[in-house]
Amino acid sequence: MSRFKKEGKQTVPELNMGSMSDIIFMFLFFFMVITTMRESSLFVKITVPAATSVQKLEKKSLVANINVGAPNSKELLKKLGPEPRIQLNDQFAEVSNIIEFVEAEKQVRNEADRNIMTWSLKVDKNVKMGIVTDIKQELRKASAFKVNYSTSKQAPERK
Amino acid sequence: MARKTPGLNTGSMADISFLLLTFFLLTSSINTDQGIQRRLPPPLRGDEKPPKVNERNVLQILVNMYDQLLVNGEPMNDVRELKGRTREFITNPSNDPNLSENEPKYIEELGKAAVVSKGVVSIQSDRGTSYEMYIKVQNQLAEAFDEIRNERSQQEYGKSFDNLNDEQRKIIQKIVPISISEAEPSNYGGKK
Numbered sequence: 001m002s003r004f005k006k007e008g009k010q011t012v013p014e015l016n017m018g019s020m021s022d023i024i025f026m027f028l029f030f031f032m033v034i035t036t037m038r039e040s041s042l043f044v045k046i047t048v049p050a051a052t053s054v055q056k057l058e059k060k061s062l063v064a065n066i067n068v069g070a071p072n073s074k075e076l077l078k079k080l081g082p083e084p085r086i087q088l089n090d091q092f093a094e095v096s097n098i099i100e101f102v103e104a105e106k107q108v109r110n111e112a113d114r115n116i117m118t119w120s121l122k123v124d125k126n127v128k129m130g131i132v133t134d135i136k137q138e139l140r141k142a143s144a145f146k147v148n149y150s151t152s153k154q155a156p157e158r159k
Numbered sequence: 160m161a162r163k164t165p166g167l168n169t170g171s172m173a174d175i176s177f178l179l180l181t182f183f184l185l186t187s188s189i190n191t192d193q194g195i196q197r198r199l200p201p202p203l204r205g206d207e208k209p210p211k212v213n214e215r216n217v218l219q220i221l222v223n224m225y226d227q228l229l230v231n232g233e234p235m236n237d238v239r240e241l242k243g244r245t246r247e248f249i250t251n252p253s254n255d256p257n258l259s260e261n262e263p264k265y266i267e268e269l270g271k272a273a274v275v276s277k278g279v280v281s282i283q284s285d286r287g288t289s290y291e292m293y294i295k296v297q298n299q300l301a302e303a304f305d306e307i308r309n310e311r312s313q314q315e316y317g318k319s320f321d322n323l324n325d326e327q328r329k330i331i332q333k334i335v336p337i338s339i340s341e342a343e344p345s346n347y348g349g350k351k
Binding site: 022023048055118123124126144146150 | 163164165166176177179180192193194195196197198199200201202284285286287288289290291293294295297298301302305341343
């Protein structure tokens with residue numbers, strides 16, 4: 001008669017948590033891959049210009065960045081004014097500091113790699129050429145010849 | 160009323176998550192730096208004179224503080240015309256006496272002579288020129304040289320420049336050198 005038998009206890013089945021770790025690891029790896037380590041935070045505002053014919057920088061460990069742009073926070077703007085500034089590593093610098101910077105960056109690399117280093121100029125597009133030229137002259141004096149003008153990629157125009 | 164649900168077999172979950180992981184690994188690209196790469200000339204030593212270049216072999220590009228272009232003395236309104244102009248100047252297909260000289264030069268690796276242009280593109284910017292304009296000019300030149308290199312690769316090897324191996328690439332780089340010279344900037348529009 002009792003076809004629909006009532007069970008006394010209603011037990012919730014246990015979930016198998018064994019694979020949770022896999023999922024978490026997956027997230028971990030995913031974020032490890034997409035986030036790039038930023039060694040120093042920028043104090044200057046940089047929007048690089050766009051170009052169609054760009055090359056990728058090959059060896060990241062052999063690239064040193066030179067950042068040029070106007071200060072990006074209100075306090076700094078008040079203190080320093082809107083003139084473009086050079087940032088090397090994590091501090092503001094003058095054009096005359098470039099040679100020291102080049103030497104310091106070369107020192108931390110292997111001797112064999114020092115001459116194939118690339119100097120990446122990350123310059124805001126609103127900056128005037130004057131300061132960029134000064135930097136280039138200093139780089140020439142410091143025999144850092146391989147430069148890269150950092151740009152963003154733009155799709156080529158079709159006619 | 161709920162019945163006891165059978166335990167799910169989660170053994171394959173790990174496989175699925177690994178699949179996802181590899182998928183993201185392959186499709187997401189690490190944010191790489193990119194840009195236009197150039198070589199700066201070594202500084203001139205004391206009394207060293209810059210090499211003399213025949214006037215017809217120089218394409219002179221001037222950019223002033225208002226980002227206006229002057230190419231070989233004529234104003235150019237649109238920077239995009241520069242690519243074609245540079246290409247014509249360097250390749251000089253019709254042997255125009257006003258454009259750059261083409262000279263056959265023996266390339267050792269190739270084992271025969273190849274036509275090499277003697278043309279040099281000279282850029283002079285002002286201290287007041289915007290960096291954006293400067294990059295636009297550099298980009299046009301880069302595109303022009305890329306096209307010429309591609310053309311020559313097709314001629315020599317029947318492949319585009321990107322598909323050549325390292326050795327072939329070196330030869331093409333020798334045949335079509337990126338000859339861009341930068342003059343010291345003028346200072347009309349900048350305080351410093």
